[in-house]
Amino acid sequence: MPKTALVPIADGTEELEAVTIIDVLRRGGVQVTVASVQSLQVKASRDVNLTADCLIADCRDKTYDLIALPGGMPGAEHLRDCAVLTELLKKQRKEGRWVAAICASPAVVLAHHGLLNDCRATCYPSMQDKLPSAQSAPVVVDKNCITSQGPGTAIPFALELVSRLHGRNAAEKVAAAMLVKWAPVS
Amino acid sequence: MPKTALVPIADGTEELEAVTIIDVLRRGGVQVTVASVQSLQVKASRDVNLTADCLIADCRDKTYDLIALPGGMPGAEHLRDCAVLTELLKKQRKEGRWVAAICASPAVVLAHHGLLNDCRATCYPSMQDKLPSAQSAPVVVDKNCITSQGPGTAIPFALELVSRLHGRNAAEKVAAAMLVKWAPVS
Numbered sequence: 001m002p003k004t005a006l007v008p009i010a011d012g013t014e015e016l017e018a019v020t021i022i023d024v025l026r027r028g029g030v031q032v033t034v035a036s037v038q039s040l041q042v043k044a045s046r047d048v049n050l051t052a053d054c055l056i057a058d059c060r061d062k063t064y065d066l067i068a069l070p071g072g073m074p075g076a077e078h079l080r081d082c083a084v085l086t087e088l089l090k091k092q093r094k095e096g097r098w099v100a101a102i103c104a105s106p107a108v109v110l111a112h113h114g115l116l117n118d119c120r121a122t123c124y125p126s127m128q129d130k131l132p133s134a135q136s137a138p139v140v141v142d143k144n145c146i147t148s149q150g151p152g153t154a155i156p157f158a159l160e161l162v163s164r165l166h167g168r169n170a171a172e173k174v175a176a177a178m179l180v181k182w183a184p185v186s
Numbered sequence: 187m188p189k190t191a192l193v194p195i196a197d198g199t200e201e202l203e204a205v206t207i208i209d210v211l212r213r214g215g216v217q218v219t220v221a222s223v224q225s226l227q228v229k230a231s232r233d234v235n236l237t238a239d240c241l242i243a244d245c246r247d248k249t250y251d252l253i254a255l256p257g258g259m260p261g262a263e264h265l266r267d268c269a270v271l272t273e274l275l276k277k278q279r280k281e282g283r284w285v286a287a288i289c290a291s292p293a294v295v296l297a298h299h300g301l302l303n304d305c306r307a308t309c310y311p312s313m314q315d316k317l318p319s320a321q322s323a324p325v326v327v328d329k330n331c332i333t334s335q336g337p338g339t340a341i342p343f344a345l346e347l348v349s350r351l352h353g354r355n356a357a358e359k360v361a362a363a364m365l366v367k368w369a370p371v372s
Contacts, residue, residue: 023201027232049236051236152367179324179336
């Protein structure tokens with residue numbers, strides 16, 4: 001059975017991060033739902049126009065194997081302020097399914113809502129003082145949280161997500177087709 | 187004066203490559219026009235929905251400092267079959283302004299139209315037999331052509347574009363903010 005992932009987006013989401021997560025997960029056979037926390041069409045942080053598959057309200061009563069948050073400002077603040085997404089994230093962490101975030105989002109979304117209090121995590125370097133237990137690695141995995149630092153770490157972050165959902169072999173195949181040298185987080 | 191770039195897209199364009207080019211160029215202060223060779227909204231190769239800034243017909247009588255082609259199939263074939271874009275690319279090469287392409291597009295678009303006959307170039311490894319003078323480097327610069335291999339080389343490719351338009355310092359600043367280790371093509 002293919003695993004499922006929810007990727008929330010908003011105006012000001014970092015488009016390279018969002019699209020890398022979506023693209024790599026889909027290459028890895030994960031069923032990805034891109035949900036806007038605002039209107040269906042969003043203007044990302046460098047003015048790329050993205051249209052979501054659905055609104056976050058449509059995801060309220062569903063469960064996903066992974067919820068993965070792209071960064072970007074003010075995109076991360078819009079994700080933080082979405083009550084439906086906050087509830088989904090709290091439930092996800094509590095029930096032991098994967099929660100992932102990159103760049104601004106580990107600090108601005110996850111730490112803000114107290115979801116990293118028991119986890120080592122990383123984020124964009126200038127925001128690491130907002131994390132309870134900051135690490136400086138490009139990708140950090142602890143309990144059911146996977147976090148990463150920024151646009152330059154988006155591909156290894158997304159490959160780690162594929163690896164955790166569909167196994168290391170699946171991630172290695174995607175990496176090879178994308179011409180990426182990749183090693184899993186140990 | 188900021189330099190200008192045209193990034194053509196189509197159904198089946200590789201979205202990670204397209205968005206990386208657009209995002210990195212805009213971070214580097216380049217004025218980017220995203221033009222569809224089909225309708226305004228396109229469905230990229232992994233089903234990301236992108237909306238272009240305009241149609242390629244709106245670009246017919248303009249000149250850009252750079253035309254940069256993302257890859258992806260069948261996106262590259264749609265770029266290849268667009269008469270307006272083909273004319274723009276021929277004029278661009280002839281008049282000495284930058285032409286760039288990644289992944290499938292150096293082979294499927296540029297080589298197909300005879301635009302790499304006098305240039306060393308690279309592309310996605312499985313298509314390199316279609317290039318007149320194939321190189322295996324991640325990014326190749328020869329005359330006014332810049333070519334690259336695939337999703338995993340999209341960031342260094344886009345930084346090279348910034349470097350050629352706005353200088354090495356501009357590219358290094360973008361690379362640092364994106365947490366990317368980057369060195370220009372020598």
